[in-house]
Amino acid sequence: MATSYATVTWDQLHRDARQLASTLMTRGPFKGIVAITRGGMIPAAIIARELDCRLIETVSVVTYDEQKMGQSSVVKKPEAAGDGEGFLIIDDLVDSGVTAQIVRKMLPKALFACLYAKPAGRPITDIFVVEVPQDTWVLFPWDTAPLFIPPLASKSAEEV
Ligand SMILES: O=P(O)(O)OC[C@H]1O[C@H](OP(=O)(O)OP(=O)(O)O)[C@H](O)[C@@H]1O
Ligand SMILES: Nc1nc2[nH]cnc2c(=O)[nH]1
Ligand SMILES: [Mg+2]
Numbered sequence: 001m002a003t004s005y006a007t008v009t010w011d012q013l014h015r016d017a018r019q020l021a022s023t024l025m026t027r028g029p030f031k032g033i034v035a036i037t038r039g040g041m042i043p044a045a046i047i048a049r050e051l052d053c054r055l056i057e058t059v060s061v062v063t064y065d066e067q068k069m070g071q072s073s074v075v076k077k078p079e080a081a082g083d084g085e086g087f088l089i090i091d092d093l094v095d096s097g098v099t100a101q102i103v104r105k106m107l108p109k110a111l112f113a114c115l116y117a118k119p120a121g122r123p124i125t126d127i128f129v130v131e132v133p134q135d136t137w138v139l140f141p142w143d144t145a146p147l148f149i150p151p152l153a154s155k156s157a158e159e160v
Helices: 010-024 041-051 098-106
Strands: 004-007 032-037 056-063 072-076 087-094 111-117 127-131 136-139
Touching: 010 041, 010 111, 010 127, 032 041, 032 098, 041 056, 041 087, 041 111, 056 098, 072 098, 087 098, 098 111
Parallel strands: 004 136, 032 056, 032 087, 087 111, 111 127
Antiparallel strands: 056 072
């Protein structure tokens, strides 16, 4: 259970994806990118633009229980990527590392990169941008909306 939240804005996500792309420039060129749907798709689009990469494949894994890798299903295989040689896998985040582990098994020769990594998932990634504490839930811009907050002065004395 998360004890705190980290809100990532569109601007921050774009900056972090560009920073990842800049690091990846020294690891390429890549034949193509495999985006892990759905969270990896927007980071993959930003990185593909920076690296001038036009071949984008996707892989879709649905995990039901992070303790049991058996309880996951591959909804779409990354067929265009073969064994992953020359390909770059992109996801938004590694948490337990289960999703990344399943995808790496399918594409053992690919490089795995993500924007945010929690300690449990960190060893499974080759490259990431920001480490996030394990008990922090990352709120992505597509998960959130701005919310009106009443000014402090509008509250009654008992509420303050
Ligand atoms: O390291 P893990 O514990 O496996 O968690 C990380 C995964 O969880 C989220 O995806 P999710 O499965 O929620 O689906 P989504 O990308 O479609 O939102 C996130 O986008 C990563 O892919
Ligand atoms: N949005 C979001 N999805 C996740 N899936 C696993 N961990 C996380 C997280 O911290 N944030
Ligand atoms: Mg995901």
